Amino acid sequence: MKLEAFQNVLPEVWMNCVLPEARSIVPELPHDCLAVGAWEQERPIGLAIVRRAAGEETAHVVSLVVVEEYRREGVGRRILAGLGNLLKSNGIGILAVEYMASCEESGEVGLFLQAVGFAPPVLGVAVWSGKLALFEEMPWVRRMPLPRGLHVEPWSALTAEQHAYIQSGEENWYPSILSPLMDGSDTDDERSLLLRDGERIVGWMIVEPLDANTIVFKSMFVHASYRRKGRGIALMAESFRRFLHDPTFENGIFFVEGDNADMLAFMRKHLSRPNMREEGMWRTFKRL
Ligand SMILES: CC(C)(COP(=O)(O)OP(=O)(O)OC[C@H]1O[C@@H](n2cnc3c(N)ncnc32)[C@H](O)[C@@H]1OP(=O)(O)O)[C@@H](O)C(=O)NCCC(=O)NCCS
Known part of the structure; x- marks a missing residue:
């Protein structure tokens, strides 16, 4: 050879x-x-x-x-x-690899990479993809109303003042990885949601089209003080319900960061279905 x-x-x-x-x-x-x-x-x-x-x-x-x-x-x-x-x-000095495998384990590629000296792979992002119509099969989507006092609006309703408020909160009350204001993103302003408690912005669900049939659920954030009692889940349910009544997109893709243990557990329990594809993007590296 x-x-x-x-x-x-x-x-x-x-x-x-x-x-x-x-x-x-x-x-x-x-x-x-x-x-x-x-x-x-x-x-x-x-x-x-x-x-x-x-x-x-x-x-x-x-x-x-x-x-x-x-x-x-x-x-x-x-x-x-x-x-x-x-x-x-x-x-x-470093060789890095990112590859797709099941979201449960790092797979045969992971075994190969470790055998040739790479660190044990870690889950970078878990990805669920499937038909939006699958929301019909998820009872929690219909059952979970938004708690009283909380409101959602399309992202297009965001005022300049609210925009500035969110911008100043980055790495303060939300991590930049979940920022709704990413440069170069192609946010769907009508289908992305802003979550308010009175005048206060407390969360968002940002969605972005991938192609004419597919919408990506890109980032969801709910302020720490509102996370108890499933309010984040209620925001997700509200977003999913809207897609059930909106024929524009047929497929959905959901990303969850690999270190977001609570969200991963929720998705595994409530989103996984036989027809929902689940994959993980794994990362590892080796010092040369
Ligand atoms: C991953 C891939 C490149 C490995 O190439 P390969 O030439 O078969 O690997 P090697 O023979 O050098 O394997 C070295 C060691 O890795 C481990 N290993 C390799 N493939 C493995 C597998 N499928 N399952 C478990 N361990 C494996 C073994 O320890 C092996 O040593 P051994 O055969 O003496 O037990 C090859 O399987 C492949 O092309 N897969 C499809 C494409 C792909 O998934 N690429 C990875 C994207 S980053």
């Missing part, structure tokens, strides 16, 4: 060694990408592509494939070892 490194262009013969999600960066590799492939008797048998942003100490694996007939023969291990040496000589 011999290894070969590629920059700029990946020859056509390697295409079946590229994960579908990385096909957009081949055959012309972006300037910050590097690939290492393994040959056996003139045949490509495995390939890793990494991306390293200028000035960063970490390179990210964007694709790693060993063709099926050659798996469990140490090819993946050798590609990563060769890649590691090359990166190290280029000043990269």
